[in-house]
Amino acid sequence: MSFIGYKNGKLHMENVPLEQIAEKHGTPVYCYSAEQLADNFHTYQKAMRGITSDDKFTICYACKANSNQAIIRLLGRMGAGADVVSYGEMYRAFKAGIKAKKMVFAGVGKNEAELLKAIKNDILQINVESEPEMNLIAAIAHKESKQATIAIRVNPDVDAKTHAKITTGTSENKFGIDIKAAPALYAKAKSLPGLSPTGVAVHIGSQLTDLAPFEEAFKRVAELVTTLRAQGNTINTVDLGGGVGITYKDETPPDITKYAALIRDIILPLNVHVILEPGRSIAGNAGVLLTRLMYIKEGQAKKFLIVDAAMNDMMRPSMYDAYHPILPCNEAPPKAEKVQYDVVGPVCESSDTFITDGTFPKMEPGALLSIMASGAYGASMSSNYNSRPLLPEVLVSDDQFDLIRKGQKIEDVIAADIIPEWLT
Numbered sequence: 001m002s003f004i005g006y007k008n009g010k011l012h013m014e015n016v017p018l019e020q021i022a023e024k025h026g027t028p029v030y031c032y033s034a035e036q037l038a039d040n041f042h043t044y045q046k047a048m049r050g051i052t053s054d055d056k057f058t059i060c061y062a063c064k065a066n067s068n069q070a071i072i073r074l075l076g077r078m079g080a081g082a083d084v085v086s087y088g089e090m091y092r093a094f095k096a097g098i099k100a101k102k103m104v105f106a107g108v109g110k111n112e113a114e115l116l117k118a119i120k121n122d123i124l125q126i127n128v129e130s131e132p133e134m135n136l137i138a139a140i141a142h143k144e145s146k147q148a149t150i151a152i153r154v155n156p157d158v159d160a161k162t163h164a165k166i167t168t169g170t171s172e173n174k175f176g177i178d179i180k181a182a183p184a185l186y187a188k189a190k191s192l193p194g195l196s197p198t199g200v201a202v203h204i205g206s207q208l209t210d211l212a213p214f215e216e217a218f219k220r221v222a223e224l225v226t227t228l229r230a231q232g233n234t235i236n237t238v239d240l241g242g243g244v245g246i247t248y249k250d251e252t253p254p255d256i257t258k259y260a261a262l263i264r265d266i267i268l269p270l271n272v273h274v275i276l277e278p279g280r281s282i283a284g285n286a287g288v289l290l291t292r293l294m295y296i297k298e299g300q301a302k303k304f305l306i307v308d309a310a311m312n313d314m315m316r317p318s319m320y321d322a323y324h325p326i327l328p329c330n331e332a333p334p335k336a337e338k339v340q341y342d343v344v345g346p347v348c349e350s351s352d353t354f355i356t357d358g359t360f361p362k363m364e365p366g367a368l369l370s371i372m373a374s375g376a377y378g379a380s381m382s383s384n385y386n387s388r389p390l391l392p393e394v395l396v397s398d399d400q401f402d403l404i405r406k407g408q409k410i411e412d413v414i415a416a417d418i419i420p421e422w423l424t
């Protein structure tokens with residue numbers, strides 16, 4: 001179901017014409033649909049309820065996809081936990097009302113202060129990515145007289161067949177521990193004070209559009225659980241990560257019911273608690289980035305639409321060659337003249353390009369455009385490059401919309417700079 005589309009010639013998010021948001025908050029501006037977020041989360045929840053009971057799974061929303069507190073809160077109220085990758089995200093998730101017992105902490109480079117926070121807060125699980133990290137967790141937990149519940153994130157050496165920069169499950173990646181080395185590490189974990197090594201975690205990549213790599217990874221994880229148990233380990237949790245893809249252009253994303261059926265067939269026979277960590281498939285299609293067309297530049301070989309959003313606001317096209325459809329907020333008549341344009345931002349980099357050789361209805365400066373499927377890895381990856389302020393974010397619910405993050409002012413952007421005395 002989609003909550004973003006044209007009504008009476010105007011692009012709407014739920015029952016709000018996007019134009020109204022641009023008028024009130026200016027451009028560029030991120031807009032998210034509460035109904036779409038809820039619907040996406042509900043799809044996972046329903047699929048999991050279809051295969052098991054509520055106490056047997058936790059859906060930990062991957063906050064890095066979109067870490068706005070209002071969004072974490074909305075999902076938390078529906079029963080979501082949080083997958084966090086820094087203390088910053090953990091802090092946001094706590095502030096947004098997520099309970100420690102629904103929080104998992106992942107990432108290859110968690111530092112001592114971050115691990116201490118996780119251990120002191122008794123979070124659900126810390127996903128360990130290396131032996132030295134495991135040793136540090138044990139040392140901290142022991143000192144604090146705590147038992148840290150850990151899962152070792154294994155690398156199943158499965159190619160997710162997605163973009164190289166978002167593949168994480170092959171043996172060449174920095175993520176996880178080679179699945180073959182895992183049994184020895186669990187044996188060590190069991191011998192260390194302060195650790196409860198009761199989970200196995202896996203996450204093979206992002207934007208997967210095929211279920212086959214998931215199936216392969218789940219099978220390898222299930223085998224590992226059996227091996228570990230045979231060695232006397234207590235394994236009661238399996239964390240299957242995130243990675244389910246969405247439609248940007250013409251991809252057909254996996255059916256979540258079929259994804260759940262894989263879990264039912266491969267993982268549930270192990271009688272474990274299942275953790276899922278979806279990010280993109282919750283937030284991605286729930287958001288758009290509204291941008292204003294400033295200039296049309298007619299080059300020798302090309303026509304450029306110069307818009308006011310840029311790669312610092314939305315990095316995916318320049319970083320991953322990602323394609324995001326761009327729709328005019330005023331629907332073009334069906335017979336409108338078609339023109340080829342490149343859509344580019346104001347930043348001084350050639351890679352500041354949203355679309356190359358796109359076909360659009362003939363455009364006029366001042367047009368409002370919507371960069372679609374920008375809800376995940378959009379705002380959360382944005383930066384101040386070119387001293388551009390971070391953007392405001394708006395949450396739409398039915399016919400109302402609320403500011404959920406103030407846009408920065410340029411004063412905010414430069415406020416942390418310090419001029420040494422000798423330069424004044």
Ligand SMILES: *Cc1c(COP(=O)(O)O)cnc(C)c1O
Binds near residue numbers: 203242
């Ligand atoms: C990024 C990440 C996720 C979320 O991935 P999506 O593709 O957004 O679903 C989940 N788990 C881990 C460990 C991650 O690094």
